[in-house]
Amino acid sequence: MISVDSNSNLTAAADIGGTQIRAALVTHKGEILSENRDATMPERGIEDATSRLSELLYEVTSDADAVTGLAVSTAGPIDPATGTYDHPPNLTGWHGKSMKPELERLTSLPVAIGHDATLAALAETKFGPFKNAHSLVYVTISTGIGGGIIANGEMVTGSTGQAGELGHITVRTDPEALACGVGCHGCFEGNASGPNIGRMARAAASSDPSGASILIGLAGGDVASIDARLTFEAAEKGDDVAERVVKQVIENVGRGIASILAVLDPHGLVVGGGVVHSLANRWDELIEAIKTYGLPRYESRGVPVSITELGDDVSLLGASVLSFSRFGNS
Ligand SMILES: [Zn+2]
Known part of the structure; x- marks a missing residue:
């Protein structure tokens, strides 16, 4: 068993994903x-x-004299006050349950729990390109699109702990706009998440195979194998159809981010998730799209949007920040 010291400069932290x-x-x-x-x-x-998890924590803290406590970052939806899950899509069967009481008993540590995207935003306020920001948004673009919000130095959790569903703001209203898995038509996630970029590209390649010859070639001749990564790669190589899809995606992401900036006026917005590696090559165009759909002030003062530098550790580091702020003296 590890001892607890609120003056320690060490904390236990955990990150639970699907x-x-x-x-x-x-x-x-x-x-x-x-x-x-x-x-x-x-x-x-x-x-x-x-x-x-308690065994893993026991192993990683075995050389430490003491820690301030333990904070756990987890996929949600979750009520951060109690740690109780609310139909988590990637943690099937955990609905209505919380790790907190049992984790406190097994580790003898004070335990705080937070939503992974909110804690990613918290980590960025401490260690990212906008460190010391009091208002910051983290947007993850991968299998889904989600986010975390720090406003005026506080984590924004909402009435039920589910604030920050940034993937479901509307970015398109035209007849070709796609719906996400939840069913909202034209939302950010439905029109810019990794799987939906693949969906857009497969539809476009099927209706114009000659314009998509490079893309279909990269997919080994099989339209069904086209995904987001291949679409960005084909666009780089000059594929007309892939380029059209990528341009549309950049516009959709630009609209989504412009809306988020308008609502929250953050010091910075940090983008993470698997799709961001592909978007990085088209970053200047994305910034232009944000300016096009955003408030005029971003033309003059610049667009405060960056790619995360914290990689896969972002939520884990956010958990450490939560632990020090909740249980530490420093
Ligand atoms: Zn949606």
Whole structure:
């Protein structure tokens, strides 16, 4: 058992996603001193995952004299006050349950829980390109589109802990606009997430195969194998259809980000997630699209949007920030 000291400059932190669980010992400067991970295997139940997480935490903290506490970043939806899940799509079977009481009992540590995207935003206020920002938004563009919001120094969690569903703001209203899995027509996620970029490209390639010859070639001749990554790659190589899709995606992302900036006036907005690596090559165009759809002030003062530099550690580091702010003295 590890001892608790609110003056310690170390904390235990964990990150729970649909595929893996990570546990780490993190300093107040965001250095990960030791780390361990395991497959989540959500189908085995939350009790099983909690017990395995506590073992991982025991291992990573074994060399530490004391920690301030433990904070857990997790995929949601979740009520951050209690840690209770609300129909989490990637943690099937965990609905209505929380890790918090059992984790407190097993680790003897004070435990705080936060939504992974909100904690990603929190990490960016401490360690990212807009560090020390009091108002910051983190947007993740990958399988889905989600986000976390820090406004005036506070995590914005909403009435039920589910604020920050930035993927479901409307970015398109034309007849070709797609709907997301939830069913909202023309939303950001439906028209810019990784799988939906693939969907747009497959439809475009099917209706104009000769214009998509490079793209179809990259997919080994099989339109069904076209995905977001191949679409960006084909556009780079001069494929007409892929280029059209990529231009549309850039416009959709630009509209989404412009709306978020208009609502929250953040010091900065940080973009992460798998699709951002592809977008990085078209960054100048994205900034132009944000200016086109955004408020005129961004023409003069510049667009405060960057790609995350924290990679896959962003939510884990956010958990460490939460732990120090909740349980630490520094
Ligand atoms: Zn939606």
